[in-house]
Amino acid sequence: MSQQMLKKVLREKKQRMTAQRELILKVFLESNGKLMSLDDVYMQIRRRKNHKTSKMTIKRGIELLEELGIIRKIDFDDGVVRYELIDDVTDEVNAIFICENCGKAVKMEVSKEAIKNLLPKKDIEIKDFELKIYGICTECQV
The missing domain is CATH 3.30.1490.190 (Ferric-uptake regulator, C-terminal dimerisarion domain)
Structure with missing residues (x-):
């Protein structure tokens, strides 16, 4: 899913495209299909200069992206929930x-x-x- 598609989905759901949501999506787009936990996304964002986004903001952003059908939650029953970007081709x-x-x-x-x-x-x-x-x-x- 591209950033343009995300903006369209957010508009349809009457949600704003914030810098944090855009950054979270960018992290998933750059993950190349790798499954990522909340901590993984948080660490990727913290490594970028000038990004002081809180873990709670990232958690809420991830939950919204999941609710919108942009990412999927995967639970292995190991105590760590992971997420993946939903690929339109192989769902x-x-x-x-x-x-x-x-x-x-x-x-x-x-x-x-x-x-x-x-x-x-x-x-x-x-x-x-x-x-x-x-x-x-x-x-x-x-």
Whole structure:
């Protein structure tokens, strides 16, 4: 989703485009599909010069973007809620790698055909699936 599309959605919902909301969206756009927690977004914004946005403002901005259908909440039941920018092309998350050391989560594309090849019987029709893969990311292996 582009910033122009966000502005249009906000206008339709009678919401203003604030600098903080624009910055939150920019962080998600620059994440390249990476799942991000509130703390991840907060740290990305704090690293930028002259941005003193509070964590509560970021939390409210994220909640609004989720309510508007621009980002999606993903909960792995590990105590850290993560969010991702909704991609218009692939709207479903079907596989996620989660680092057991640092908690980083990365969305992965896995085809139904690849999953079907793992099944003991090949005549099973897969309608949908969700896969969580736990391990240690390359940064934590060093």
